[in-house]
Amino acid sequence: xxxxxxxxxxxxxxxxxxxxxxxxxxxxxxxxxxxxxxxxxxxxxxxxxxxxxxxxxxxxxxxxxxxxxxxxxxxxxxxxxxxxxxxxxxxxxxxxxxxxxxxxxxxxxxxxxxxxxxxxxxxxxxxxxxxxxxxxxxxxxxxxxxxxxxxxxxxxxxxxxxxxxxxxxxxxxxxxxxxxxxxxxxxxxxxxxxxxxxxxxxxxxxxxxxxxxxxxxxx
Ligand SMILES: *[C@@H]1O[C@H](CO)[C@@H](O)[C@H](O)[C@H]1NC(C)=O
Ligand SMILES: *[C@@H]1O[C@H](CO)[C@@H](O)[C@H](O)[C@H]1NC(C)=O
Numbered sequence: 001x002x003x004x005x006x007x008x009x010x011x012x013x014x015x016x017x018x019x020x021x022x023x024x025x026x027x028x029x030x031x032x033x034x035x036x037x038x039x040x041x042x043x044x045x046x047x048x049x050x051x052x053x054x055x056x057x058x059x060x061x062x063x064x065x066x067x068x069x070x071x072x073x074x075x076x077x078x079x080x081x082x083x084x085x086x087x088x089x090x091x092x093x094x095x096x097x098x099x100x101x102x103x104x105x106x107x108x109x110x111x112x113x114x115x116x117x118x119x120x121x122x123x124x125x126x127x128x129x130x131x132x133x134x135x136x137x138x139x140x141x142x143x144x145x146x147x148x149x150x151x152x153x154x155x156x157x158x159x160x161x162x163x164x165x166x167x168x169x170x171x172x173x174x175x176x177x178x179x180x181x182x183x184x185x186x187x188x189x190x191x192x193x194x195x196x197x198x199x200x201x202x203x204x205x206x207x208x209x210x211x212x213x214x215x216x217x218x219x
Contacts, residue, residue, distance in 0.1 A: 038086060045083075048075045069119070070111040070176070077123040084130040092134045096127070100147035104154045108177045113162045113170050114192045116155060121199045124152035125206075144206055156203055156212055163215045169193045 025033075044058075048065075052058035055065025056074035068074065076095055083092040105120075128148035132138055139145040161179040162170035171184045172192055196216050204213035 041082060041086060045079055048079070069115045071107065071109050072105060072120060074119060077127075078119050080123055081126040081130055084127065084134045089134040089136075092127070092130075093136060096131070096136065096148065099124075099151060102151065105151070105158060105176050108175065110173050110175050110181055113159050113172055113174055114195060116159060117196055117199050121152045121155050121159075121203070124148045124155070125199060125202050128152065128206075144208065149206055152199075153203060153207055153209075156200065160212070160215055168215075170196070 047060075047063075048058045051063045052065030053076060054073045056068045056071065057066055058064075058075065059066050077099065080092065080095050080099075083089075083095065125148070128146050129143060131146065131148070132142065139147075143149070155176075158176045159170075159174055162172075162174050164180070165171060165186055167186070169186070169188055170193065171180050171186060172188055173184055174180050200212035200216045204210050
């Protein structure tokens, strides 16, 4: 549910940017628009916490939660970096504490490799990289160290088995506990192949382990 809102937010910023050439906005207009975005975000975020957490997503009509992609409180992780962007550092810290209590993502669930990469690994990595801005106590060696980075790496290790194909293009589904399910198809799409460069590249650079980048580029 948060994703369409966040897209809307970027769209709004984009529109503001391109229309600036023909129309000027006063500072007050911009503050008003910013507050509108903030209101939309909190409407979605608070409703998720109230009605859906710890499930993955909120169902806005029935007002309850449902696990969609992996039973890993997807929206909480998805929204984390936005909290930092919004300047809500106390809530950011609260969510980081919840996530840091988790030691790994070991679970007998089949997840989408694509979604888990962009939303869980991507969400954890961007929150990790924003933790200094959010005023968190940083581990020595940050940004090459930290609880969110360790979690991101744990997830990546569970996804990496998906790349064990003839073409090097990943399977679409893995089981977080046992790897690629029997009978999984190699049929995929360009986004399902192309998206990993950002997250896996970042992971390799931060952890110093070339595996993630290599499995992707040199396979
Ligand atoms: C941060 O978010 C939480 C949850 O929505 C809210 O209760 C709190 O008032 C927010 N704090 C700030 C500073 O915006
Ligand atoms: C995962 O997928 C495989 C293959 O379709 C299936 O046999 C297995 O029961 C699924 N596991 C879960 C936990 O849904």
